[in-house]
Each structure stands twice: as C-alpha cells, then as structure tokens.
Amino acid sequence: MTVETLAPGVHAIDAPFEDVPLQIYVIEGERLTVIDPGVPQTAEGPLAQGLAELGHRPADVDLVVNTHGHHDHRGGNGVVAAHNPGVVIAAHPADATWISSTEQYLAEEYLRFRPAWEPPTAALDRIRLLCGADLPVTLELSHGDELDLGDGHVLSVEHIPGHTDGSIALLHRAAKVLFTGDAVQARGTPLQCRADFFPHYRHVAEYRRSLDFFAGCGAEIVGTAHTGVCAAHRAAQLIAESRRFADEYTAVFTAAFAEAGSATLADLARATRDHYPRYDDGIPLFNTISGYLAELCAAGVARHDPPDRFVWLG
Known part of the structure; x- marks a missing residue:
C-alpha cells in the first residue's frame, strides 16, 4: 500500500x-x-x-x-x-x-x-x-x-x-x-x-x-x-496539454463536421475515432462531441435537426 x-x-x-x-x-x-x-x-x-x-x-x-x-x-x-x-x-x-x-x-x-x-x-x-x-x-x-x-x-x-x-x-x-x-x-x-x-x-x-x-x-x-x-x-x-488538446480537437472536429455538411452523433464519433484510433468509442467520446455541438449551435454555426442530425451552417 x-x-x-x-x-x-x-x-x-x-x-x-x-x-x-x-x-x-x-x-x-x-x-x-x-x-x-x-x-x-x-x-x-x-x-x-x-x-x-x-x-x-x-x-x-x-x-x-x-x-x-x-x-x-x-x-x-x-x-x-x-x-x-x-x-x-x-x-x-x-x-x-x-x-x-x-x-x-x-x-x-x-x-x-x-x-x-x-x-x-x-x-x-x-x-x-x-x-x-x-x-x-x-x-x-x-x-x-x-x-x-x-x-x-x-x-x-x-x-x-x-x-x-x-x-x-x-x-x-x-x-x-x-x-x-x-x-x-x-x-x-x-x-x-x-x-x-x-x-x-x-x-x-x-x-x-x-x-x-x-x-x-x-x-x-x-x-x-x-x-x-x-x-x-x-x-x-x-x-x-489539456489546452493544447482542446484546441487541437476543436480544429479536427470542426473540419470533419464542415466537410460532412450534415452528420449524426454516430457519424462524428466515427470521424473522431478515425483520427484518434487509440480511444474507446464510449460515453467520454459522445459527451465531448455533444459539448462541441452544443457550443456550435449556440454560436449559430450549426443547427440541430432532431432527433439526431446536425447541419453545418459555417
């Protein structure tokens, strides 16, 4: 001990x-x-x-x-x-x-x-x-x-x-x-x-x-x-390192979302794991993606089309 x-x-x-x-x-x-x-x-x-x-x-x-x-x-x-x-x-x-x-x-x-x-x-x-x-x-x-x-x-x-x-x-x-x-x-x-x-x-x-x-x-x-x-x-x-990753992932996430134009949570999770294969496909990933989507929607950069699709507005 x-x-x-x-x-x-x-x-x-x-x-x-x-x-x-x-x-x-x-x-x-x-x-x-x-x-x-x-x-x-x-x-x-x-x-x-x-x-x-x-x-x-x-x-x-x-x-x-x-x-x-x-x-x-x-x-x-x-x-x-x-x-x-x-x-x-x-x-x-x-x-x-x-x-x-x-x-x-x-x-x-x-x-x-x-x-x-x-x-x-x-x-x-x-x-x-x-x-x-x-x-x-x-x-x-x-x-x-x-x-x-x-x-x-x-x-x-x-x-x-x-x-x-x-x-x-x-x-x-x-x-x-x-x-x-x-x-x-x-x-x-x-x-x-x-x-x-x-x-x-x-x-x-x-x-x-x-x-x-x-x-x-x-x-x-x-x-x-x-x-x-x-x-x-x-x-x-x-x-x-926490700040660097948050900045890095903001760029990675935004680029993947903008390229897709329209995506579900599952789509964005797959794109994230393609970029970061070391990570688990679980609740930490989905919570963080949801947090970024909420921020983009609040800023008018994205729109939520219920139940599970998000549209990039740019």
Missing part, C-alpha cells in the same frame, strides 16, 4: 481498480475526511489499508466529499457508510441525484445518446456494481463554500461544470494543495487493458475556464484522480 503525504495531515492513497489508475485523498482534520473513495473495491481495500497506516479505521471517517457523481468517485460511499452510518456525504447539488440513484445516473449519463450509442447490457451491469450503494447527499456544496475540517484544514469549493454539471474542485489554501477530481483531462485517461478514455468534458467553455482557474490558483501540489499527484511543474504541463 502506498500512502503519500502531500502536506501535514494531507495524504494520497494509490488505489487502482481493474485497469484504471485512481488516487483517493485523506485529510486528518478534527473531521477525518475522504475525497472520492472510488468504487466498492477501492474503499474496502486500498482506502481501508491506507487509513490503517495512518492510524485510523473506516468507522472514523466523518466526511466523504465527492468531486462529482461518476461511479469511480462515489462508488465507495456505501462502504464507508457501512462502517459509520453517520458519515456525511458532500457534493454539488447538480450531481446529487447521480450519487443517490444509480438508475438515474445510468439514464442521464450512459443512456442519453440512444439510439446513436448505447453500452452493452453487460457494461451497464458492471457499472451498477461499481456504483455500490445509493446514498443521499447530506451536505450540498456550492461555489465559494468553505469546508472547515478543523486543525487548520479548510477547503474552498470551486464549481467547475466542465466534466459533469456538478463537478467541483477543492483548494486547501494553507497547504497549497488542489484536488481536481477529473477536471484536468489532458489527452484522456490511459488504460492498461482497453482503449483509452477520450478526454471527457460536457461543456467546452466551462472546461477551459476550469483550466484557467487551476493555472492561477496558487497551488503547489495538484491531486488528480487518474493522473496521480503532481508538483507545480507537472501540473502546469498537464494544464497546458
């Missing part, structure tokens, strides 16, 4: 599952706090072991903060709650229903693009298992809130609705540590046994705004969910 201390009382636990890299974060304030306990397997295994190395038990956890409602960030909530039924679950209200209802999460995230794309039944069943127990969010977090955990640990909440509508980042100003969740996508999430996940953001302008915030917030250590713990120089590289 690897527990890395980022600052006094602030720790990262290496907690990969399947072929997905993952970091869980623990803050030892008067309220023992876990940021994103991952999936049930990571909460039962690496998190519990890491807490033991720090002299704690899962029953000692007072607060769980979910940076957003995806299964690999909230799936461990139920494991922690099984040890401490009084644990507080905190998240932004825009993602709260995903955390409290697996079926609503699947409907709004994984089934939203039917019939253009739909995951296999086996994949949905796997995600259900990774979601763990459904639990209500008992503390809603809004932009500008401060979580005082005691012993000098205060987390400032930044609402960054790029990756999901309810994504948040947490800034520990005293320790100069930033927790980003999945808000820094760079060139996607590299996987060991499958095609990589495409850079995943629903809202292009908000994604770019979050990168601007990260670059200027003064953090010297950045804790990501899937890219590990980054010192300031490495974090700056990731932010720069």
